[in-house]
Amino acid sequence: MTIGNISKDVRRQPSQHACVLLGYLPTAKLECFSGGRRSVERYRLFHYCMTQILQLLVVCGKEGVLMMCPDGLVRCVFPILAAYVADFPEQCLVACCKESRCPKCMVTRDQRGESTRSSAHVQRQTMKSLKKYENGEISKEEFDGNLGLRAVYKLFWASLPHCDIFMCITPDILHQLHKGVFKDHLVSWCSQIIGEDALDARFRAMTSYSGLRHFKKGISSRKQWTGSDHKELERVFLGVVAGLLDEHAVIAVRGILDFTYYAQYQSHTEATLKKMDTALRSFHRHKAIFVDLGVRNDFNIPKIHSMLHYTASICLFGSTDGFNTELPERLHIDFAKKAYRSSNKRDYTHQMTTWLHQQDAIYLKESFLTWYRDNRHSDDTVARDTDHCNLDGLSDSLDNSDCKAPVIVKCIRINIPLQWWRNPTKKDLSRPTEEQPNGNYLVLLCLPQNEDIIYRRVVLCPDYPSHRFKNSTAPPSY
Amino acid sequence: MSFKSKHTFMKAIDSLPRSAEWSLKMVEVEGNILGTDGKPLTEEVELWMRNPLDCICELLANPNFADAISYEPQKVFDDEAGRERRFDEMWTGDWWWEVQVSQLKSKGRAAYTCESIGSLAAWCRDRTSHTGF
Numbered sequence: 185m186t187i188g189n190i191s192k193d194v195r196r197q198p199s200q201h202a203c204v205l206l207g208y209l210p211t212a213k214l215e216c217f218s219g220g221r222r223s224v225e226r227y228r229l230f231h232y233c234m235t236q237i238l239q240l241l242v243v244c245g246k247e248g249v250l251m252m253c254p255d256g257l258v259r260c261v262f263p264i265l266a267a268y269v270a271d272f273p274e275q276c277l278v279a280c281c282k283e284s285r286c287p288k289c290m291v292t293r294d295q296r297g298e299s300t301r302s303s304a305h306v307q308r309q310t311m312k313s314l315k316k317y318e319n320g321e322i323s324k325e326e327f328d329g330n331l332g333l334r335a336v337y338k339l340f341w342a343s344l345p346h347c348d349i350f351m352c353i354t355p356d357i358l359h360q361l362h363k364g365v366f367k368d369h370l371v372s373w374c375s376q377i378i379g380e381d382a383l384d385a386r387f388r389a390m391t392s393y394s395g396l397r398h399f400k401k402g403i404s405s406r407k408q409w410t411g412s413d414h415k416e417l418e419r420v421f422l423g424v425v426a427g428l429l430d431e432h433a434v435i436a437v438r439g440i441l442d443f444t445y446y447a448q449y450q451s452h453t454e455a456t457l458k459k460m461d462t463a464l465r466s467f468h469r470h471k472a473i474f475v476d477l478g479v480r481n482d483f484n485i486p487k488i489h490s491m492l493h494y495t496a497s498i499c500l501f502g503s504t505d506g507f508n509t510e511l512p513e514r515l516h517i518d519f520a521k522k523a524y525r526s527s528n529k530r531d532y533t534h535q536m537t538t539w540l541h542q543q544d545a546i547y548l549k550e551s552f553l554t555w556y557r558d559n560r561h562s563d564d565t566v567a568r569d570t571d572h573c574n575l576d577g578l579s580d581s582l583d584n585s586d587c588k589a590p591v592i593v594k595c596i597r598i599n600i601p602l603q604w605w606r607n608p609t610k611k612d613l614s615r616p617t618e619e620q621p622n623g624n625y626l627v628l629l630c631l632p633q634n635e636d637i638i639y640r641r642v643v644l645c646p647d648y649p650s651h652r653f654k655n656s657t658a659p660p661s662y
Numbered sequence: 663m664s665f666k667s668k669h670t671f672m673k674a675i676d677s678l679p680r681s682a683e684w685s686l687k688m689v690e691v692e693g694n695i696l697g698t699d700g701k702p703l704t705e706e707v708e709l710w711m712r713n714p715l716d717c718i719c720e721l722l723a724n725p726n727f728a729d730a731i732s733y734e735p736q737k738v739f740d741d742e743a744g745r746e747r748r749f750d751e752m753w754t755g756d757w758w759w760e761v762q763v764s765q766l767k768s769k770g771r772a773a774y775t776c777e778s779i780g781s782l783a784a785w786c787r788d789r790t791s792h793t794g795f
Contacts, residue, residue, distance in 0.1 A: 186721065187722060188753070189732055191730035192752065193730070194727060200726065202721065204682070204720065204721060205712070206711065206712055206714060207710055207712060208710040212707040213705075216703035229689070233711075238714060240713060241714055244715060254723065254725045254728035255728060255731075266752070266757060346761050451750035452748065452749045452750065453747065453749070454746055455746065457749075499749060501757055502749050502751050502752045502754055506751070533708060534686075537684040542675050542676070544680070546675060546678070548679055551724070551726055555725050
């Protein structure tokens with residue numbers, strides 16, 4: 185899990201520890217169910233477990249909870265589920281739909297290859313349909329055929345505030361574009377038309393150029409493809425097929441490649457989004473050639489359909505590199521593989537959590553030491569801050585703690601990492617009673633290392649949404 | 663720094679401040695196949711989880727992120743006139759604006775409490791197997 189407040193550049197670096205492991209979901213065989221029931225029961229178990237994990241967010245998303253922020257202010261935070269990054273089977277699991285359907289919209293099975301947009305799933309409507317099916321008001325044919333839902337009645341997202349799960353499902357460039365549309369479909373269609381040997385011969389015939397990968401054995405013999413292999417192939421593929429394919433097919437290939445490249449932009453404007461749509465339209469206009477050449481009968485492929493949702497998603501949540509599945513795949517190594525290997529492989533989950541705790545503890549200590557080294561010269565700011573505080577007990581407690589834990593006293597001005605912090609409760613906020621007329625509060629900090637209590641003035645500050653314009657220094661007031 | 667044994671080293675690590683605690687919940691699943699005693703078979707599975715609020719707190723309080731964090735939605739424009747919208751970070755998108763500006767404000771809460779949303783952006787969950795690594 186991570187939070188969207190952190191910039192995506194930081195979020196995607198595994199070394200920054202901006203993603204936290206939230207839980208290990210059970211992988212049960214469910215042998216107590218008969219074969220046909222097992223898959224739907226697995227869906228139900230997943231939703232039950234997610235409900236257990238997320239139940240605290242229901243209240244906090246409505247009421248808000250006070251939290252310390254890195255700028256030293258306490259804010260009232262409303263945690264809301266905004267995006268769910270997953271691959272396609274998992275998206276269907278979350279959206280509770282059949283895998284022959286789209287987890288985001290109501291498109292029917294045989295329309296998925298078209299470029300027409302269907303109306304989006306509506307959370308309330310879906311829940312109503314499920315309820316009706318549970319009470320037996322909808323026939324099984326209608327439920328399976330027209331709605332394409334799974335019979336899961338207790339959904340983890342049903343009670344989450346401000347959350348529309350169908351909107352939360354984000355594009356997945358790695359699986360949908362690089363691996364799915366490009367490699368699994370487009371490349372295999374082209375190699376069927378051209379023939380594997382002819383295509384390999386073209387790859388071999390290419391001259392090597394610095395920065396471009398030379399596929400000297402061709403591509404047909406390669407079994408394992410990684411994300412970066414796909415990207416390297418995309419760079420040369422249009423040049424390889426040009427001249428070998430029909431003119432329309434080349435335009436279709438170019439449409440897909442253009443779309444893939446636009447989709448990876450780290451920053452979009454309305455103009456680039458329009459170009460993305462144009463590229464997709466040019467693929468759809470020319471795709472019929474693959475049917476004419478006999479390599480495809482239809483285009484009812486979920487990955488090709490999913491491209492329709494990219495631009496809307498970017499407008500809602502920002503560019504796609506913030507939701508790349510490459511990061512969770514990378515973290516899977518740290519959180520699951522490395523942790524498992526360090527256990528003795530028996531009752532391993534407990535050992536894995538202990539191992540993760542120890543790794544976290546070392547990271548926290550290390551980052552605290554780095555941070556302390558960088559900030560220890562700011563003694564004058566500490567003094568200025570304590571001047572502001574007019575609570576009588578403050579100077580005493582500062583003096584006392586100074587001899588015991590000078591480190592902590594010095595860092596109090598700027599920030600204290602969470603572990604030196606007890607999060608303020610509402611009770612804490614009311615206890616010092618000295619509410620300032622301008623909305624300042626005094627908050628009690630408890631330092632568990634030496635149990636000293638230090639008072640500190642914090643400001644509950646409002647953040648206003650803003651419009652930001654390029655080249656203008658002062659943002660216009662909101 | 664030196665330690666006499668692995669044990670003392672581990673103890674030193676364990677005494678460091680800890681990240682969010684794990685908890686274990688046993689989930690009992692009752693099946694539809696009857697066992698030999700005529701009762702439905704059951705299966706117990708383990709669910710290991712952390713408190714999501716502690717996790718958010720941990721992320722939000724980390725001073726390393728001080729320069730990379732934003733608390734409010736923004737509409738970013740490429741030109742002075744505000745015609746060309748730009749979308750990159752999550753807070754420049756429409757969703758955040760919609761939730762923080764329209765929904766929370768319209769409910770008429772006290773001004774200072776509703777201004778900041780910690781939004782969970784991405785969920786990575788344990789996958790049982792994956793090829794490629």
